[in-house]
Amino acid sequence: MSATIRALATVLLIPCQFPLIAQLEPASAHVSLYFPQIADGGNFAQRWQTRFEFTNPHVQLPAAVVVDFMAGNGSRLMLNFGSGPASRLSFTLPPRGSRSFATTGLAANTVVGWAYGSASLPVQATAIFRSIEQGAPKVDITAPPVLPGHSYLSIANEDLGVALGNPYTDAPVAVTLSAIDSSGTKVGQGSVQLPPAGHRSATLRTLIPALPPGFKGTVSMETSAEPGGRDYFVAWTLNASDGVLSSLPIGTSAWPISHHDRIRLTYWKVLNAAQQTVGGSLGLNLFSPLVELRIDPAREINAFAFGGSYIQINLALSQLISDSPSELGFVVGHEIGHIIRARLGNRPFFNSNPELDADAYGMLFNLVAGYDPYAGAGALAKLTMAAGTSGLLSQTLIDHFDVHRSDNTRISEMYNLLREICKPSQFSAFCAEYKDLIHPNFPSGVPMAEPQRPSVFLTPQVGETFRRPMLR
Numbered sequence: 001m002s003a004t005i006r007a008l009a010t011v012l013l014i015p016c017q018f019p020l021i022a023q024l025e026p027a028s029a030h031v032s033l034y035f036p037q038i039a040d041g042g043n044f045a046q047r048w049q050t051r052f053e054f055t056n057p058h059v060q061l062p063a064a065v066v067v068d069f070m071a072g073n074g075s076r077l078m079l080n081f082g083s084g085p086a087s088r089l090s091f092t093l094p095p096r097g098s099r100s101f102a103t104t105g106l107a108a109n110t111v112v113g114w115a116y117g118s119a120s121l122p123v124q125a126t127a128i129f130r131s132i133e134q135g136a137p138k139v140d141i142t143a144p145p146v147l148p149g150h151s152y153l154s155i156a157n158e159d160l161g162v163a164l165g166n167p168y169t170d171a172p173v174a175v176t177l178s179a180i181d182s183s184g185t186k187v188g189q190g191s192v193q194l195p196p197a198g199h200r201s202a203t204l205r206t207l208i209p210a211l212p213p214g215f216k217g218t219v220s221m222e223t224s225a226e227p228g229g230r231d232y233f234v235a236w237t238l239n240a241s242d243g244v245l246s247s248l249p250i251g252t253s254a255w256p257i258s259h260h261d262r263i264r265l266t267y268w269k270v271l272n273a274a275q276q277t278v279g280g281s282l283g284l285n286l287f288s289p290l291v292e293l294r295i296d297p298a299r300e301i302n303a304f305a306f307g308g309s310y311i312q313i314n315l316a317l318s319q320l321i322s323d324s325p326s327e328l329g330f331v332v333g334h335e336i337g338h339i340i341r342a343r344l345g346n347r348p349f350f351n352s353n354p355e356l357d358a359d360a361y362g363m364l365f366n367l368v369a370g371y372d373p374y375a376g377a378g379a380l381a382k383l384t385m386a387a388g389t390s391g392l393l394s395q396t397l398i399d400h401f402d403v404h405r406s407d408n409t410r411i412s413e414m415y416n417l418l419r420e421i422c423k424p425s426q427f428s429a430f431c432a433e434y435k436d437l438i439h440p441n442f443p444s445g446v447p448m449a450e451p452q453r454p455s456v457f458l459t460p461q462v463g464e465t466f467r468r469p470m471l472r
Protein backbone atom coordinates (compact mmCIF):
# COMPACT_ATOMS: atom_id res chain seq x y z
CA MET A 1 0.00 0.00 0.00
CA SER A 2 1.32 3.41 -0.90
CA ALA A 3 1.27 6.17 1.68
CA THR A 4 -1.56 7.84 -0.21
CA ILE A 5 -3.72 4.75 -0.13
CA ARG A 6 -3.00 4.22 3.54
CA ALA A 7 -4.13 7.81 4.13
CA LEU A 8 -7.24 7.23 2.08
CA ALA A 9 -8.03 4.02 3.88
CA THR A 10 -7.80 5.88 7.18
CA VAL A 11 -10.05 8.67 5.95
CA LEU A 12 -12.61 6.66 4.10
CA LEU A 13 -12.92 3.34 5.88
CA ILE A 14 -12.86 4.11 9.57
CA PRO A 15 -16.04 6.24 9.60
CA CYS A 16 -17.96 3.24 8.33
CA GLN A 17 -21.23 4.60 9.74
CA PHE A 18 -21.08 6.77 6.60
CA PRO A 19 -20.91 4.58 3.52
CA LEU A 20 -19.02 6.51 0.86
CA ILE A 21 -21.58 7.88 -1.55
CA ALA A 22 -21.72 11.02 -3.61
CA GLN A 23 -24.65 13.13 -2.46
CA LEU A 24 -26.95 14.18 -5.29
CA GLU A 25 -30.04 16.35 -5.01
CA PRO A 26 -32.69 18.05 -7.15
CA ALA A 27 -31.46 21.00 -9.21
CA SER A 28 -33.93 23.21 -7.34
CA ALA A 29 -32.44 22.39 -3.91
CA HIS A 30 -30.44 25.29 -2.45
CA VAL A 31 -29.14 26.71 0.83
CA SER A 32 -30.44 30.19 -0.11
CA LEU A 33 -34.22 30.35 -0.44
CA TYR A 34 -35.82 33.62 -1.58
CA PHE A 35 -39.62 33.61 -1.64
CA PRO A 36 -40.62 36.82 -3.49
CA GLN A 37 -44.25 36.72 -2.32
CA ILE A 38 -46.31 35.84 0.75
CA ALA A 39 -50.03 36.54 1.12
CA ASP A 40 -52.13 35.94 4.22
CA GLY A 41 -55.67 36.85 5.21
CA GLY A 42 -58.48 38.93 3.72
CA ASN A 43 -62.25 39.01 4.01
CA PHE A 44 -64.73 36.13 3.92
CA ALA A 45 -65.40 36.61 0.20
CA GLN A 46 -61.72 36.07 -0.67
CA ARG A 47 -58.75 35.45 1.53
CA TRP A 48 -55.23 34.01 1.12
CA GLN A 49 -53.19 31.46 2.98
CA THR A 50 -49.48 30.73 2.33
CA ARG A 51 -48.04 27.31 3.03
CA PHE A 52 -44.32 26.47 2.95
CA GLU A 53 -43.13 22.94 2.27
CA PHE A 54 -39.51 21.90 2.88
CA THR A 55 -37.77 18.61 2.12
CA ASN A 56 -34.20 17.55 2.87
CA PRO A 57 -32.81 15.42 0.00
CA HIS A 58 -29.71 14.35 1.95
CA VAL A 59 -29.76 10.65 2.77
CA GLN A 60 -27.54 10.86 5.87
CA LEU A 61 -27.45 14.34 7.36
CA PRO A 62 -30.07 16.64 8.94
CA ALA A 63 -30.51 20.18 7.59
CA ALA A 64 -31.02 23.22 9.83
CA VAL A 65 -33.28 25.86 8.27
CA VAL A 66 -34.09 29.46 9.26
CA VAL A 67 -36.68 31.55 7.36
CA ASP A 68 -37.22 35.29 7.99
CA PHE A 69 -40.29 37.23 6.88
CA MET A 70 -40.11 40.84 5.68
CA ALA A 71 -42.76 43.48 4.99
CA GLY A 72 -42.84 45.94 2.07
CA ASN A 73 -40.72 48.52 3.90
CA GLY A 74 -38.09 45.91 4.84
CA SER A 75 -39.15 45.61 8.48
CA ARG A 76 -39.98 42.25 10.02
CA LEU A 77 -43.33 40.80 9.01
CA MET A 78 -45.32 39.00 11.71
CA LEU A 79 -47.18 35.93 10.49
CA ASN A 80 -49.24 33.41 12.41
CA PHE A 81 -48.46 29.79 11.60
CA GLY A 82 -50.86 28.55 14.28
CA SER A 83 -48.77 29.28 17.37
CA GLY A 84 -48.98 33.07 17.54
CA PRO A 85 -47.35 35.89 15.54
CA ALA A 86 -43.71 35.35 14.60
CA SER A 87 -41.33 36.77 12.00
CA ARG A 88 -39.05 33.72 11.85
CA LEU A 89 -39.30 29.97 11.38
CA SER A 90 -36.40 27.89 12.70
CA PHE A 91 -36.39 24.11 12.42
CA THR A 92 -34.40 21.00 11.53
CA LEU A 93 -35.22 18.56 8.75
CA PRO A 94 -34.09 14.97 9.37
CA PRO A 95 -32.34 13.14 6.50
CA ARG A 96 -34.95 12.69 3.75
CA GLY A 97 -37.43 14.41 6.11
CA SER A 98 -39.99 17.13 5.36
CA ARG A 99 -41.88 19.88 7.21
CA SER A 100 -44.91 21.97 6.35
CA PHE A 101 -45.92 25.40 7.75
CA ALA A 102 -49.18 27.17 6.83
CA THR A 103 -50.33 30.63 7.83
CA THR A 104 -53.76 30.67 9.45
CA GLY A 105 -55.13 32.95 6.71
CA LEU A 106 -57.13 34.76 9.39
CA ALA A 107 -55.62 38.28 9.19
CA ALA A 108 -58.54 40.73 8.72
CA ASN A 109 -56.79 42.52 5.84
CA THR A 110 -54.59 40.74 3.32
CA VAL A 111 -50.98 40.96 4.49
CA VAL A 112 -48.24 40.68 1.83
CA GLY A 113 -44.47 40.49 2.06
CA TRP A 114 -41.63 38.17 1.21
CA ALA A 115 -39.20 35.75 2.88
CA TYR A 116 -35.56 34.74 2.92
CA GLY A 117 -34.45 31.34 4.13
CA SER A 118 -31.02 29.81 4.66
CA ALA A 119 -30.13 26.17 5.26
CA SER A 120 -27.09 24.18 6.32
CA LEU A 121 -27.58 21.79 3.38
CA PRO A 122 -29.45 22.20 0.07
CA VAL A 123 -33.18 21.78 0.71
CA GLN A 124 -36.05 21.75 -1.72
CA ALA A 125 -38.77 24.27 -0.88
CA THR A 126 -42.12 25.39 -2.27
CA ALA A 127 -44.50 28.20 -1.35
CA ILE A 128 -48.16 27.38 -1.99
CA PHE A 129 -50.73 30.19 -2.13
CA ARG A 130 -54.28 29.10 -1.42
CA SER A 131 -57.21 31.24 -2.43
CA ILE A 132 -60.20 30.68 -0.14
CA GLU A 133 -63.54 32.07 -1.38
CA GLN A 134 -66.64 32.13 0.84
CA GLY A 135 -64.77 29.81 3.22
CA ALA A 136 -64.03 27.19 0.54
CA PRO A 137 -60.53 26.53 -0.89
CA LYS A 138 -60.65 27.37 -4.62
CA VAL A 139 -57.13 27.23 -6.04
CA ASP A 140 -53.54 26.53 -4.99
CA ILE A 141 -50.69 28.28 -6.82
CA THR A 142 -47.22 26.84 -6.23
CA ALA A 143 -44.11 29.00 -6.40
CA PRO A 144 -40.54 27.72 -6.04
CA PRO A 145 -38.01 29.92 -4.26
CA VAL A 146 -35.83 31.98 -6.61
CA LEU A 147 -32.31 33.40 -6.59
CA PRO A 148 -31.38 37.04 -7.02
CA GLY A 149 -30.81 37.90 -10.65
CA HIS A 150 -29.68 40.73 -12.87
CA SER A 151 -32.83 40.74 -15.01
CA TYR A 152 -36.14 38.93 -15.30
CA LEU A 153 -38.29 38.09 -18.33
CA SER A 154 -41.90 36.91 -18.25
CA ILE A 155 -44.88 36.66 -20.56
CA ALA A 156 -47.32 39.36 -19.55
CA ASN A 157 -50.73 40.93 -19.88
CA GLU A 158 -52.16 43.87 -17.98
CA ASP A 159 -53.44 41.59 -15.18
CA LEU A 160 -50.03 39.94 -14.60
CA GLY A 161 -49.11 39.78 -10.91
CA VAL A 162 -45.54 40.97 -10.25
CA ALA A 163 -43.66 40.50 -6.96
CA LEU A 164 -40.26 42.12 -6.34
CA GLY A 165 -37.83 41.90 -3.42
CA ASN A 166 -34.57 43.66 -2.53
CA PRO A 167 -31.95 41.16 -1.25
CA TYR A 168 -29.65 43.95 0.02
CA THR A 169 -30.08 45.02 3.63
CA ASP A 170 -27.93 48.16 3.31
CA ALA A 171 -29.15 49.91 0.15
CA PRO A 172 -32.29 50.48 -1.93
CA VAL A 173 -32.69 48.92 -5.36
CA ALA A 174 -34.53 50.47 -8.31
CA VAL A 175 -36.15 48.07 -10.79
CA THR A 176 -37.23 49.27 -14.25
CA LEU A 177 -40.09 47.39 -15.92
CA SER A 178 -40.46 47.52 -19.71
CA ALA A 179 -43.63 46.30 -21.43
CA ILE A 180 -42.89 44.84 -24.86
CA ASP A 181 -45.73 43.96 -27.23
CA SER A 182 -45.91 40.74 -29.26
CA SER A 183 -44.02 42.31 -32.18
CA GLY A 184 -41.08 43.22 -29.91
CA THR A 185 -41.85 46.92 -29.61
CA LYS A 186 -41.52 48.61 -26.22
CA VAL A 187 -44.89 50.17 -25.40
CA GLY A 188 -44.55 51.22 -21.76
CA GLN A 189 -42.18 51.63 -18.84
CA GLY A 190 -42.43 51.79 -15.08
CA SER A 191 -40.10 51.87 -12.12
CA VAL A 192 -40.21 50.44 -8.61
CA GLN A 193 -37.99 51.67 -5.78
CA LEU A 194 -37.42 48.96 -3.17
CA PRO A 195 -36.09 49.98 0.27
CA PRO A 196 -33.38 47.75 1.88
CA ALA A 197 -34.89 44.24 2.31
CA GLY A 198 -38.12 45.75 0.94
CA HIS A 199 -40.85 44.29 -1.24
CA ARG A 200 -43.58 45.33 -3.67
CA SER A 201 -46.30 43.31 -5.36
CA ALA A 202 -48.93 44.65 -7.76
CA THR A 203 -50.46 44.03 -11.17
CA LEU A 204 -48.51 45.14 -14.25
CA ARG A 205 -51.25 47.72 -14.94
CA THR A 206 -50.50 49.33 -11.57
CA LEU A 207 -46.72 49.26 -12.03
CA ILE A 208 -46.88 50.67 -15.60
CA PRO A 209 -49.79 53.16 -15.47
CA ALA A 210 -49.50 54.12 -19.17
CA LEU A 211 -49.78 50.49 -20.32
CA PRO A 212 -51.90 50.30 -23.53
CA PRO A 213 -55.36 48.81 -22.80
CA GLY A 214 -55.56 45.09 -23.59
CA PHE A 215 -51.74 44.82 -23.56
CA LYS A 216 -50.30 41.36 -24.25
CA GLY A 217 -46.63 40.49 -24.71
CA THR A 218 -43.71 40.33 -22.28
CA VAL A 219 -42.33 42.29 -19.38
CA SER A 220 -38.59 42.75 -18.99
CA MET A 221 -37.34 43.84 -15.58
CA GLU A 222 -33.86 45.09 -14.75
CA THR A 223 -32.10 47.22 -12.21
CA SER A 224 -30.97 50.69 -13.13
CA ALA A 225 -27.86 50.51 -10.92
CA GLU A 226 -24.38 50.88 -12.35
CA PRO A 227 -22.70 47.57 -13.24
CA GLY A 228 -21.16 46.09 -10.10
CA GLY A 229 -23.47 48.15 -7.87
CA ARG A 230 -26.61 47.01 -6.07
CA ASP A 231 -27.88 45.49 -9.26
CA TYR A 232 -29.55 42.23 -8.16
CA PHE A 233 -33.17 41.72 -7.19
CA VAL A 234 -35.60 38.85 -6.76
CA ALA A 235 -38.78 38.61 -8.80
CA TRP A 236 -41.74 36.37 -9.48
CA THR A 237 -44.76 36.67 -11.78
CA LEU A 238 -48.25 35.19 -11.62
CA ASN A 239 -50.35 34.73 -14.73
CA ALA A 240 -53.97 35.93 -14.65
CA SER A 241 -56.25 35.50 -17.63
CA ASP A 242 -60.07 35.63 -17.63
CA GLY A 243 -59.90 35.80 -13.83
CA VAL A 244 -58.05 32.47 -13.58
CA LEU A 245 -54.62 32.36 -11.91
CA SER A 246 -51.74 30.11 -12.98
CA SER A 247 -48.00 29.77 -12.36
CA LEU A 248 -45.29 30.75 -14.82
CA PRO A 249 -41.68 29.60 -15.32
CA ILE A 250 -39.01 31.42 -13.34
CA GLY A 251 -37.63 34.20 -15.57
CA THR A 252 -34.47 35.09 -13.66
CA SER A 253 -31.48 35.60 -15.96
CA ALA A 254 -29.15 32.58 -16.00
CA TRP A 255 -26.08 34.83 -16.18
CA PRO A 256 -24.51 36.55 -14.35
CA ILE A 257 -25.20 34.57 -11.20
CA SER A 258 -25.55 35.65 -7.59
CA HIS A 259 -22.09 34.82 -6.27
CA HIS A 260 -22.94 35.08 -2.60
CA ASP A 261 -25.59 32.41 -3.02
CA ARG A 262 -23.38 30.20 -5.21
CA ILE A 263 -20.50 30.41 -2.71
CA ARG A 264 -22.80 29.62 0.24
CA LEU A 265 -24.22 26.63 -1.63
CA THR A 266 -20.82 25.08 -2.36
CA TYR A 267 -19.52 25.94 1.12
CA TRP A 268 -22.31 24.09 2.92
CA LYS A 269 -22.21 21.14 0.54
CA VAL A 270 -18.44 20.73 0.79
CA LEU A 271 -18.25 21.41 4.54
CA ASN A 272 -20.83 18.68 5.20
CA ALA A 273 -18.98 16.32 2.85
CA ALA A 274 -15.69 17.06 4.64
CA GLN A 275 -17.24 16.37 8.04
CA GLN A 276 -18.74 13.13 6.74
CA THR A 277 -15.44 12.05 5.24
CA VAL A 278 -12.83 12.95 7.85
CA GLY A 279 -14.83 13.89 10.94
CA GLY A 280 -15.03 10.43 12.42
CA SER A 281 -11.62 9.13 11.41
CA LEU A 282 -9.59 12.19 12.40
CA GLY A 283 -11.71 13.12 15.41
CA LEU A 284 -12.40 16.60 14.05
CA ASN A 285 -15.64 18.52 14.34
CA LEU A 286 -15.75 21.14 11.59
CA PHE A 287 -19.01 22.49 12.99
CA SER A 288 -17.71 23.10 16.52
CA PRO A 289 -16.06 25.48 16.27
CA LEU A 290 -17.64 26.07 12.87
CA VAL A 291 -15.25 26.57 9.96
CA GLU A 292 -16.63 29.99 9.06
CA LEU A 293 -17.10 31.35 5.57
CA ARG A 294 -16.10 34.90 4.67
CA ILE A 295 -16.98 36.38 1.29
CA ASP A 296 -14.85 39.37 0.40
CA PRO A 297 -15.22 41.98 -2.38
CA ALA A 298 -11.43 42.53 -2.59
CA ARG A 299 -10.26 43.04 -6.18
CA GLU A 300 -7.90 40.10 -5.94
CA ILE A 301 -8.46 36.67 -7.51
CA ASN A 302 -7.81 34.68 -4.36
CA ALA A 303 -9.11 32.42 -1.62
CA PHE A 304 -7.38 31.42 1.59
CA ALA A 305 -7.78 29.71 4.94
CA PHE A 306 -7.01 31.57 8.14
CA GLY A 307 -5.49 29.25 10.74
CA GLY A 308 -8.07 26.73 11.82
CA SER A 309 -10.93 29.22 11.99
CA TYR A 310 -12.28 30.50 8.67
CA ILE A 311 -11.98 30.36 4.92
CA GLN A 312 -12.24 33.41 2.71
CA ILE A 313 -13.46 33.32 -0.87
CA ASN A 314 -13.01 36.54 -2.81
CA LEU A 315 -15.81 37.43 -5.21
CA ALA A 316 -13.17 37.95 -7.92
CA LEU A 317 -12.19 34.27 -7.72
CA SER A 318 -15.81 33.14 -7.73
CA GLN A 319 -16.40 35.28 -10.81
CA LEU A 320 -13.46 33.65 -12.58
CA ILE A 321 -14.89 30.14 -12.14
CA SER A 322 -18.58 31.06 -11.90
CA ASP A 323 -19.72 28.87 -14.77
CA SER A 324 -18.80 25.78 -12.76
CA PRO A 325 -20.12 24.99 -9.25
CA SER A 326 -17.72 22.01 -9.22
CA GLU A 327 -14.69 24.29 -9.66
CA LEU A 328 -15.88 26.51 -6.84
CA GLY A 329 -16.46 23.34 -4.81
CA PHE A 330 -12.83 22.34 -5.36
CA VAL A 331 -11.59 25.76 -4.18
CA VAL A 332 -13.77 25.58 -1.04
CA GLY A 333 -12.59 22.01 -0.40
CA HIS A 334 -8.94 23.01 -0.85
CA GLU A 335 -9.33 25.77 1.77
CA ILE A 336 -11.17 23.45 4.17
CA GLY A 337 -8.25 21.07 3.65
CA HIS A 338 -5.92 23.78 4.98
CA ILE A 339 -8.22 24.20 8.01
CA ILE A 340 -8.11 20.46 8.70
CA ARG A 341 -4.33 20.46 8.46
CA ALA A 342 -4.14 23.41 10.87
CA ARG A 343 -6.49 21.73 13.32
CA LEU A 344 -4.32 18.61 13.16
CA GLY A 345 -1.34 20.71 14.28
CA ASN A 346 -0.02 21.10 10.71
CA ARG A 347 0.27 17.34 10.35
CA PRO A 348 0.39 16.37 6.66
CA PHE A 349 -2.09 13.77 5.53
CA PHE A 350 -1.83 13.07 1.82
CA ASN A 351 1.32 15.05 1.03
CA SER A 352 4.07 16.88 2.92
CA ASN A 353 3.57 19.88 0.64
CA PRO A 354 0.66 21.79 2.22
CA GLU A 355 -0.77 22.90 -1.12
CA LEU A 356 -0.75 19.43 -2.67
CA ASP A 357 -2.22 18.13 0.60
CA ALA A 358 -5.03 20.70 0.35
CA ASP A 359 -5.61 19.78 -3.31
CA ALA A 360 -6.10 16.13 -2.34
CA TYR A 361 -8.62 17.07 0.34
CA GLY A 362 -10.35 19.40 -2.12
CA MET A 363 -10.73 16.74 -4.78
CA LEU A 364 -11.92 14.12 -2.30
CA PHE A 365 -14.50 16.40 -0.66
CA ASN A 366 -15.73 17.50 -4.09
CA LEU A 367 -16.30 13.87 -4.97
CA VAL A 368 -18.30 13.13 -1.80
CA ALA A 369 -20.28 16.39 -2.13
CA GLY A 370 -21.49 15.23 -5.56
CA TYR A 371 -19.31 17.59 -7.59
CA ASP A 372 -16.99 16.61 -10.42
CA PRO A 373 -13.52 15.55 -9.22
CA TYR A 374 -12.02 16.85 -12.49
CA ALA A 375 -13.01 20.39 -11.52
CA GLY A 376 -9.67 20.94 -9.75
CA ALA A 377 -7.99 21.02 -13.14
CA GLY A 378 -10.53 23.53 -14.46
CA ALA A 379 -10.12 25.87 -11.49
CA LEU A 380 -6.31 25.77 -11.64
CA ALA A 381 -6.22 26.27 -15.42
CA LYS A 382 -8.45 29.35 -15.15
CA LEU A 383 -6.25 30.76 -12.37
CA THR A 384 -3.20 30.20 -14.57
CA MET A 385 -4.89 31.91 -17.52
CA ALA A 386 -5.97 34.90 -15.42
CA ALA A 387 -2.43 35.22 -14.00
CA GLY A 388 -0.85 34.85 -17.45
CA THR A 389 1.47 32.12 -16.17
CA SER A 390 0.50 29.21 -18.39
CA GLY A 391 3.74 29.40 -20.38
CA LEU A 392 6.18 26.52 -19.90
CA LEU A 393 8.88 28.78 -18.44
CA SER A 394 6.48 30.30 -15.89
CA GLN A 395 5.26 26.86 -14.85
CA THR A 396 8.83 25.58 -14.41
CA LEU A 397 9.82 28.61 -12.32
CA ILE A 398 6.73 28.23 -10.13
CA ASP A 399 7.57 24.56 -9.59
CA HIS A 400 10.95 25.57 -8.17
CA PHE A 401 10.15 28.71 -6.21
CA ASP A 402 6.48 28.62 -5.15
CA VAL A 403 5.11 26.32 -2.44
CA HIS A 404 1.91 26.09 -4.49
CA ARG A 405 3.90 24.35 -7.24
CA SER A 406 2.93 24.72 -10.87
CA ASP A 407 -0.61 24.01 -11.94
CA ASN A 408 0.74 21.24 -14.18
CA THR A 409 2.28 19.54 -11.15
CA ARG A 410 -0.87 20.00 -9.10
CA ILE A 411 -3.10 18.59 -11.85
CA SER A 412 -0.72 15.67 -12.28
CA GLU A 413 -0.82 14.91 -8.53
CA MET A 414 -4.61 14.97 -8.57
CA TYR A 415 -4.62 12.65 -11.57
CA ASN A 416 -2.46 10.17 -9.67
CA LEU A 417 -4.66 10.40 -6.59
CA LEU A 418 -7.82 9.84 -8.60
CA ARG A 419 -6.28 6.78 -10.24
CA GLU A 420 -5.25 5.42 -6.85
CA ILE A 421 -8.64 6.05 -5.26
CA CYS A 422 -10.34 3.93 -7.87
CA LYS A 423 -7.84 1.08 -8.04
CA PRO A 424 -8.16 -0.71 -4.70
CA SER A 425 -11.19 -2.93 -4.41
CA GLN A 426 -12.68 -1.12 -1.41
CA PHE A 427 -13.25 2.04 -3.48
CA SER A 428 -13.95 0.52 -6.86
CA ALA A 429 -17.70 0.24 -6.27
CA PHE A 430 -17.88 3.94 -5.40
CA CYS A 431 -15.85 4.89 -8.49
CA ALA A 432 -17.96 2.68 -10.71
CA GLU A 433 -21.19 4.16 -9.38
CA TYR A 434 -19.87 7.69 -9.74
CA LYS A 435 -18.65 7.10 -13.27
CA ASP A 436 -21.99 5.58 -14.25
CA LEU A 437 -23.86 8.63 -13.02
CA ILE A 438 -21.53 11.44 -13.97
CA HIS A 439 -19.13 10.20 -16.66
CA PRO A 440 -20.89 7.26 -18.35
CA ASN A 441 -19.17 7.85 -21.69
CA PHE A 442 -15.59 8.09 -20.42
CA PRO A 443 -13.32 5.60 -22.15
CA SER A 444 -11.73 2.99 -19.92
CA GLY A 445 -8.24 3.93 -18.71
CA VAL A 446 -9.31 7.46 -17.74
CA PRO A 447 -9.55 7.87 -13.94
CA MET A 448 -13.13 7.38 -12.76
CA ALA A 449 -13.57 4.91 -15.60
CA GLU A 450 -11.98 1.99 -13.73
CA PRO A 451 -13.03 -0.67 -13.12
CA GLN A 452 -15.54 -1.35 -15.83
CA ARG A 453 -19.06 -0.33 -14.99
CA PRO A 454 -21.29 -3.09 -13.60
CA SER A 455 -24.52 -3.78 -15.46
CA VAL A 456 -26.92 -2.66 -12.75
CA PHE A 457 -27.38 0.83 -14.12
CA LEU A 458 -29.81 1.73 -16.85
CA THR A 459 -28.20 4.93 -18.10
CA PRO A 460 -26.75 3.61 -21.39
CA GLN A 461 -29.96 1.82 -22.35
CA VAL A 462 -32.05 4.92 -21.64
CA GLY A 463 -29.61 6.98 -23.71
CA GLU A 464 -29.97 4.56 -26.63
CA THR A 465 -33.74 4.69 -26.44
CA PHE A 466 -33.78 8.46 -26.62
CA ARG A 467 -31.10 8.75 -29.24
CA ARG A 468 -32.48 6.51 -31.96
CA PRO A 469 -35.77 8.26 -32.75
CA MET A 470 -34.10 11.66 -32.60
CA LEU A 471 -31.41 10.77 -35.12
CA ARG A 472 -33.56 9.05 -37.70
Ligand SMILES: [Zn+2]
Pocket residue numbers: 334338354355358
Ligand atom coordinates in the same frame (compact mmCIF):
# COMPACT_ATOMS: atom_id res chain seq x y z
ZN1 LIG B 1 -3.77 26.61 -0.61
